[in-house]
Amino acid sequence: MEQLIAFFDMGGYAGFVWPSYGVAAVVMGGLFVAVWRGLRHDERVLARLQAATGGRRRVRAAEESGSRGIDTGGARMADQAAARATPDSGGPA
Amino acid sequence: MHRFANPTRFLRIANAILPWSAAVMALSLGVGLVYGLVLSPPDYQQGETVRIMYVHVPSSWMTLFVYTAMAIASFVYLVWKHPVADLAARASAPVGAAFTVISLSTGALWGKPMWGAWWVWDARLTSVLILLFLYLGYMALANAFDDRQRGSRAAAILALVGWVNIPIIKFSVDWWNTLHQPASVNPVGESGISIDASMLVPLFAMAIAFKAYYVTTLLMGIRREIAAAKVRTLRLAEVQG
Numbered sequence: 001m002e003q004l005i006a007f008f009d010m011g012g013y014a015g016f017v018w019p020s021y022g023v024a025a026v027v028m029g030g031l032f033v034a035v036w037r038g039l040r041h042d043e044r045v046l047a048r049l050q051a052a053t054g055g056r057r058r059v060r061a062a063e064e065s066g067s068r069g070i071d072t073g074g075a076r077m078a079d080q081a082a083a084r085a086t087p088d089s090g091g092p093a
Numbered sequence: 094m095h096r097f098a099n100p101t102r103f104l105r106i107a108n109a110i111l112p113w114s115a116a117v118m119a120l121s122l123g124v125g126l127v128y129g130l131v132l133s134p135p136d137y138q139q140g141e142t143v144r145i146m147y148v149h150v151p152s153s154w155m156t157l158f159v160y161t162a163m164a165i166a167s168f169v170y171l172v173w174k175h176p177v178a179d180l181a182a183r184a185s186a187p188v189g190a191a192f193t194v195i196s197l198s199t200g201a202l203w204g205k206p207m208w209g210a211w212w213v214w215d216a217r218l219t220s221v222l223i224l225l226f227l228y229l230g231y232m233a234l235a236n237a238f239d240d241r242q243r244g245s246r247a248a249a250i251l252a253l254v255g256w257v258n259i260p261i262i263k264f265s266v267d268w269w270n271t272l273h274q275p276a277s278v279n280p281v282g283e284s285g286i287s288i289d290a291s292m293l294v295p296l297f298a299m300a301i302a303f304k305a306y307y308v309t310t311l312l313m314g315i316r317r318e319i320a321a322a323k324v325r326t327l328r329l330a331e332v333q334g
Contacts, residue, residue, distance in 0.1 A: 007131070011141035016206050020145045020199040021130075024152065028306060031191045035184075035310050039317040046320045049327045 100319045103177050107312040114312065118305035125298035133295050142206050143292070149199040150278075151300040152192045156224055157259055159189035159307060163231070164256040167249035177315065179245045180322075182252060183235055184314025188307055190228035197221060208272060216265035217273035220258060227255040 010017040129147035136143035166182035169175050200218065201211040212218065235248035266275040277287050278296070288296065 010144070011135060013140060013142045013206055016142055016202045017144050020148050020202045023198045023202075024148045024195045027191045027195050031187060032306070032310060035187075035313050035317065039313050039320070042317050042320040042324060046324050046327075049324060053327060053331070 100177060100322075104316060104319060107316055111309065111312050114305045114308040118302055118309055121298045121302040121305060125295050125302050128298060129295035133291050136292075139207060142203060145199055145203040146292070147295045147299045149196060149203055150296060151303045152195040152199065153221070154300060155192040155303050155307060156189060156196050156221065157262060158304070159185050159192060160224060160227070160252075160256065160259055163189060164252050164259075167252040170245065171249050171253070176322075177319075179249070180315045180318040181311065182231075182249060183245070184311050184318055185307075186228050186232045186235070188310050188314070190225060190232070192303070192307075193221065193225040193228060197225065210272075213272050215271040215273055216269040217262065217271050220262040220265050224255075224258055224262060227251070227258060231255075 008014060008018075125147060129144055133144070133147075135141045163182045163185040166178045166185065169178040170182060197218075200221075204213070205211050231248050231252055234251055235244045238244040238247070265271060266273055275284070276282070277284075278293075279285060286293070
């Protein structure tokens with residue numbers, strides 16, 4: 001127990017040693033999490049957008065190839081997905 | 094170098110490296126923390142505050158390393174117009190800024206007990222503060238234009254011109270009479286390495302951990318930028334019908 005207290009006391013310099021490690025942990029950890037979450041967000045948006053436009057392209061290709069009475073529900077869903085994926089698409093980029 | 098300009102090929106390579114760089118980071122961080130905080134001895138003059146060295150020195154090394162990497166990427170972007178080089182420079186800037194913040198704040202936390210001052214306007218500290226402003230200026234400039242390419246070009250030029258600060262930081266402790274001490278780990282200079290092995294283990298372990306951290310966040314950042322660029326292209330295609 002005394003050893004543990006001595007360890008955390010850092011020879012009387014606890015107020016300088018621990019904040020140093022704390023600053024490094026907070027700044028590096030914070031940036032890491034921010035980059036990680038940004039990556040996941042952007043890749044998810046991309047996947048939705050690709051699924052949407054890809055789906056629409058497939059439907060259009062099917063329509064062009066002559067199969068008229070095709071169920072356009074797929075296209076409608078793709079449009080909705082695209083609209084969900086682009087919530088800020090109204091304003092200037 | 095040209096082989097990496099293709100984002101698809103780059104993504105394949107990046108995804109292969111990412112788990113390894115993350116593993117190296119975790120492992121060396123563990124070793125560095127255990128040795129740095131527990132197993133290494135206190136300094137005969139500085140006592141336990143010497144443990145601040147294991148975050149201060151590696152992060153300070155990284156401030157120079159990341160900026161130089163950013164300047165090289167900017168150069169490659171300006172000369173060959175490699176899109177991934179621009180993304181690499183953009184993804185490096187926040188990591189470099191983070192290391193500079195850590196370097197400056199741990200330096201202040203070490204300076205107060207050892208020098209008696211949080212901050213002095215000596216050449217080393219001032220030039221590192223300027224480096225922080227260069228990182229922040231780069232990030233601001235890169236995102237300041239509606240036309241992304243103009244931002245990339247302007248920021249790349251700033252990164253290249255600002256590189257002049259790197260040798261100034263490195264040699265400030267030799268050129269001028271500074272309160273900050275000269276380098277203790279100087280393999281190519283006359284002074285050599287003047288630190289005991291018991292302190293070099295945590296120092297180098299943390300240096301490896303910080304470098305692996307940079308590689309990991311850089312690759313994730315570039316991956317993110319590639320995804321964001323594809324999103325922009327798809328949305329533009331949608332608008333244009």
